[in-house]
Amino acid sequence: MTNRPLPRSFTHVDTWVFDLDNTLYPHHVNLWQQVDARIRDYVSAYLKVSPEEAFRIQKDYYRRYGTTMRGMMTEHGVKADDFLTYVHAIDHSPLEPNPAMGAAIAELPGRKLILTNGSRDHAREVLARLGIATQFEAVFDIIAAELEPKPALKTYRRFLDLHGVDPARAAMFEDLARNLTVPHDLGMTTVLVVPDGTKSVVREDWELEGRDAAHVDHVTDDLTGFLQRLLPKR
Known part of the structure; x- marks a missing residue:
């Protein structure tokens, strides 16, 4: 019961x-994985850390702040427009x-x-x-x-x-x-x-x-x- x-x-x-x-x-289109990879690259370049460390930070902020962007803004002063423009520059063609x-x-x-x-x-x-x-x-x-x-x-x-x-x-x-x-x-x-x-x-x-x-x-x-x-x- x-x-x-x-x-x-x-x-x-x-x-x-x-x-x-x-x-x-x-x-299974895994479109978001393209965004995910670009978020990792952005974090790595912005914080000047390895891709592995960037991935760890990315996922930590995602869980704690709801989005990695919010974490990067809060912790490091990232500008939202710059972040969004970079991470959403992906190939949408897998969508049908x-x-x-x-x-x-x-x-x-x-x-x-x-x-x-x-x-x-x-x-x-x-x-x-x-x-x-x-x-x-x-x-x-x-x-x-x-x-x-x-x-x-x-x-x-x-x-x-x-x-x-x-x-x-x-x-x-x-x-x-x-x-x-x-x-x-x-x-x-x-x-x-x-x-x-x-x-x-x-x-x-x-x-x-x-x-x-x-x-x-x-x-x-x-x-x-x-x-x-x-x-x-x-």
């Missing part, structure tokens, strides 16, 4: 909030159009928004490559968050206030369980998007944890199929 409450449903949802990287495209997902998102009742720790330019490129840019009303990026990344409570509140979102009528889709804690506490229905297991992914163990957490209402390894199942039967 368990005292865990039943997962929240979607019948009341009129605002659909999506993370970007490793959520709207499969984990996903018309089925785009159609499913279009059919969801209500508003659709992006909430990402990345930059707006990166988000625009990803959405364009996936062919789903027109499905979203707005992108709330790290600049809109005033450089305070998820999972900070103030970032979610800033997002909700800016876009007039009632969290009790919203759903949040994310690939990191820790980024769903605050949304769930605020009343949102939460969905964790995990790798489908068909191909190797480059993630740290902690990034793949949390699917059994109390603040995770639903788990899926197939976002398109999950969204299609939410649509009214025709």
